[in-house]
């Protein structure tokens with residue numbers, strides 16, 4: 635089997651936690667513990683989010699007096715691919731002695747005509763109380779929106795059209811390597827009429843890119859790993875219920891927030907609709923259990939998942 639796994643940026647760095655390197659490395663090592671058994675049995679592509687991390691780097695860049703202007707978001711996105719990609723590379727190498735692991739800088743094609751540039755929805759950076767978020771928005775020209783009980787900065791998140799290096803990733807998988815790629819949804823780029831690539835100021839949703847990449851690579855399964863064990867109906871309400879299995883149509887009938895669960899649900903439903911294969915959302919440390927059908931919210935065309943173990 636070929637499996638694409640996406641690790642959540644918020645799951646690697648939980649809301650409210652200090653963005654320290656050792657905290658993130660610890661969370662990544664926990665995730666890699668559950669990915670290692672998958673990698674031993676299957677072809678594995680690992681991608682990751684970068685929302686909290688890209689916002690931290692944006693704050694650092696804005697505070698750097700030696701710069702005449704802060705680094706743009708495409709550059710910051712590439713920096714997060716280097717940082718998180720390094721942690722994943724090393725953790726996977728340590729967990730899988732003898733296996734080739736690579737970590738790539740990737741670009742994702744988007745369109746400058748995407749309406750997302752006029753309506754930012756992607757949460758980046760730390761969480762704030764409402765008053766502080768609104769003050770920062772006034773002072774720094776940010777747009778801020780509510781994220782659960784907190785407030786956060788938002789930036790445009792255009793739809794991914796293609797991971798530029800898809801063919802190379804396919805070759806790496808065929809060679810037996812585990813590929814860490816398209817982190818942060820890929821560095822957003824556009825191609826001009828001469829075919830030249832240029833970065834644009836945005837953060838692509840990594841779940842939508844993961845689904846696109848999984849489709850392009852003919853993956854058999856797509857797992858989106860985050861900080862909740864399952865998608866819930868009535869999330870945040872006292873009568874909220876976990877969803878264990880669903881068809882794309884059943885899951886799409888729910889109402890999920892644009893900045894968090896919405897793109898995940900959209901991504902897995904799209905993958906299942908396009909391929910007829912399985913996709914799931916679940917906890918960062920339960921990848922193997924999800925693939926066995928024992929955890930997570932699993933979406934398949936029939937809403938059932940085979941009893942037989944795939945591991």
Ligand SMILES: Nc1ncnc2c1ncn2[C@@H]1O[C@H](COP(=O)(O)OP(=O)(O)O)[C@@H](O)[C@H]1O
Nearest residue numbers: 642643644645683860861862865866869894895
């Ligand atoms: N219906 C829902 N079921 C479960 N979680 C939900 C739901 N709606 C919103 N969420 C929120 O979505 C978050 C996961 O999305 P997000 O923070 O974007 O993940 P990540 O950065 O890990 O990819 C959860 O922590 C939870 O607070």
Ligand SMILES: NC(=O)OP(=O)(O)O
Nearest residue numbers: 643683684685818840
């Ligand atoms: N780029 C992205 O979607 O990051 P998160 O998963 O951290 O939101």
